[in-house]
Amino acid sequence: MSAILVIEQLLNGLQSGIMLFLMAAGLTLVFGVMGLINLAHGSLYMVGAFAAAAASAATGSFFLGLVAALIGAAAAGAIIELTVLRRLYARDHLDQVLATFALILIFSEGTRWVFGSFPLFLDIPDLLSGPVTLPGGIQYPLYRLTLILIGLAVAAGLFWLIARTRVGIRIRAGENDREMIAALGVDIDRLYTFVFALGAALAGLAGALVGAIQSVQVGMGEPVLILAFVVIVIGGIGSIKGALIGALLVGLTDTLGSIFLPQLFRLFMDPAAASQIGASLASMAIYVLMAAVLIWKPTGLFGAKA
């Protein structure tokens, strides 16, 4: 195993982690501010991907597709926040899980109703296609590098928004004491809708960006949703920093596990059996990681004390 391959795999882990962060950031914000478990977050990811595919098929422009993904997912998020979710903030987690589970059903089959049962086409723009050569002679797809950069930029933007802006102050205040900031004259309903739409837009953006190199199909959001939950639980719910670190940990564990575990078993087993056992363990690796983190720190790496 050459150093180049290892570096390339680290980049792959970084890229999948940073896309997970876009998903997890919205989830953790919504939980931190409103105390809501939103299982339908994966549906917003799917809405983003479908909006991007439809818009770029109609206009021929991937970038217009991205805009459509942001708008479509934010709008879908705002609509469900206004009609359904705001009735659930005061309820216990059980009701929230059930209601958002119902939303998954409605979104998935609704999308299939509108777009049909076959996957849609969404391709990366010519500008970003093909590999580039990095220092050291590593061939790496330009699009994936772009994803890493976009993800880092969004992360920086979020940290800035939370730490330095008036909205950010209100969000942090809302996490700590909802009644107090309402008493101070902040329109808490509007703040909640804004936070939810922001989280939805990030999920939609991730769906569109990732959809271009994957398959835009019904149900694409659910595996990502589970991973995003793993991320925010590892990082500590409500913490954007935790979500970033959790996402990178999960991305790297998943990618590196699927490569190195089979290699490890190949040292003392025949290759076919080694790749099967290695692959089995690799598919469980992130859940083992999550269980281990929670056993060590029951509220995640950066979570507030329960």
Next chain:
Amino acid sequence: MKFKSLALSCAIAALAAPAMAEVKVGMITTLSGGGAGLGIDVRDGFMLAIEQSGRDDIEVVIEDDQRKPDVAVQLADKMVQSEKVDVLTGIIWSNLAMAVVPSVTAQGKFYLSPNAGPSQLAGRGCHQNYFNVAWQNDNLHEGAGAHANAKGYSKTFILAPNYPAGKDALTGYKRFYEGDLTGELYTKLGQTDYAAEIAQIRASGADSVFFFLPGGMGISFLKQFADSGIDLPVVGPAFSFDQGILQAVGDAALGVANTSQWSKDLDNPANAAFVASFEQEYGRLPSLYASQGFDTANLLISAIDKADVSDADGFREALRAAEFDSTRGEFKFGPNHHPIQNIYVREVIREGDVLTNKVLGAALEARGDAYAADCKM
């Protein structure tokens, strides 16, 4: 009640001809959720053939299994216990077939498989009432292995998901492939990102790649592979290149060789008529799943013409004779009731706006399967 009971028989006609034996067919297939496209194609192909036959003595009951084995089992119970069907068909996925087929054939019903062909049901677990009209699961992969030999590939990298059908796929490929393997990978079922695998392919020094990644997994892999800039020939079974998903893969699929028992440009009259009428009826090009559904229905009709379904032995012989015009041209059953047929190599081409396949030639001729010898019927 849209699909509850799609009785094609006209009530008056049925009353007028009471002597005609009614045949009741139960179709359990996937019509909702992520894998619905395949089930819809099988159903549409099947119903097209029934409709074209103009018969009023066949009643088809269609139910959605949601791709869940326990739901499929429950529906099979319903078909057998309440609907009292004579023949079952429709299941897409091997794991659902394994859950349903042994129990319904043991209860004396006929099962005609329009898609799944797990090795257990072809070998030791074969049954006289089970007929596979599609392929044994290994067949298309065997064709891919033979194609690799013909092309002179000697350093192939192979990958498939880590589940039984994935292992069967790689086994099938290796059964015919004579060169060396530069890598053999099992990926996670449902995986969507193949960057790590593609990096290993790049580093392996392979001269070709064989993959079996059905559904969305294949779309993701092909798009990412095309973007990686690795310039190696790719071979795969037709599942990742069927008419339904090809448009979603896009130009990344152009020129890729894939193996199939059917193609829309196979030159025989039955196929030409099928493709034209399917497109006219449903406004889209047929996929291989649609062709399999169509063939299944025509096989059934050919048997009904020759024997009464209540005469199980006679009906079985009529099915075994397989005297119908298959969209694949030559078609007959082997000793274990699985097809003996040609496996073709196709290439993905662009026809106007749509991507589709063009037959290059036969990879394997009159191929049966590797398990027939284990079948004691």
Next chain:
Amino acid sequence: MTRESYVNLACLAGLILIPLWAHVSDEPFTITLATRAVILALAALGLNIALGIGGLVSFGHAVFFGIGGYAMGILAHHAQNYTPIAEWPFLIEGTKSMPIIWLLATVVSGIVAFLIGLLSLRTTGVYFIMITLAFGQMLFFFSISWAEYGGEDGLAIYVRNGFPGLNTLVPLQFYGLCLAILLLALAFQWRLAKSPFGLALNAARQVPNRVKAVGLNPFKLQLVAFTISGMITGLAGALFADLNRFVSPTMFSWQLSGEFIVFIIIGGTARLFGPVIGAALFVIIEHVLGGISDYWHIWFGFLLLGIVLFGKGGVIGLLAGGAKAHD
């Protein structure tokens, strides 16, 4: 009698009369559906001990359902192929006898529930929901790649396992067996809720500090509840596998864990008959809506939303009023 008691009695009458009616009018499939409802109710009832009384929202109860299923699948698989399960350290043979299968299913589920509980109960709230989900996913992926027992294809058993004195192949007899187990479990849960243990567990959910103050250990109470809960769901898994004569990794899927929660909430959290009514309604809705439209999940989704938003207390809450809501 409270109104809830009348609802429960009506439900009980339905459980007995509908299958009898189906038997008389030769509708064996209705009995199959009723059996499915009863078994799913048993699984959800198991969860309800942890969730309803103990307040432990487990999003991974399909783990135990799957373990129960595989206990049946593995034992019966070896019995039907005449291969031993293990030859070392001593010979272990498969079996087609339901009581032995049930024993193994409950014991293994109990051990696994104890271990998962030991680790998971260190966390609370959402973290608990998610760590149980993580264990569910681990077993799901493990079972998919466990080639020896069929992997994703699962294991098909050709003939339903036997119970002494009964012909389990007759739908009504198998139904009766499942119903008897469900009734025993209901009686057990009713006694449990009234017992000192049940009261302490309920208190540990509401005011853990006071429970500590009287010298009880909430962690131990919850661990016992979680273990019992897993055992009952495991037993349901073994029955479910026998109903279908088939096990597969989908029995471990997180969607199924979600459905168990759905049953409880539809019926009414912490209500004795909540899981029964929830599971029965689910099976009926699935059967009726599935026949009407390809897109029935949409309507099911709207129905669920309606129940959560407007039907506090579930169906029993609607019928019987909020006499005994869960806090």
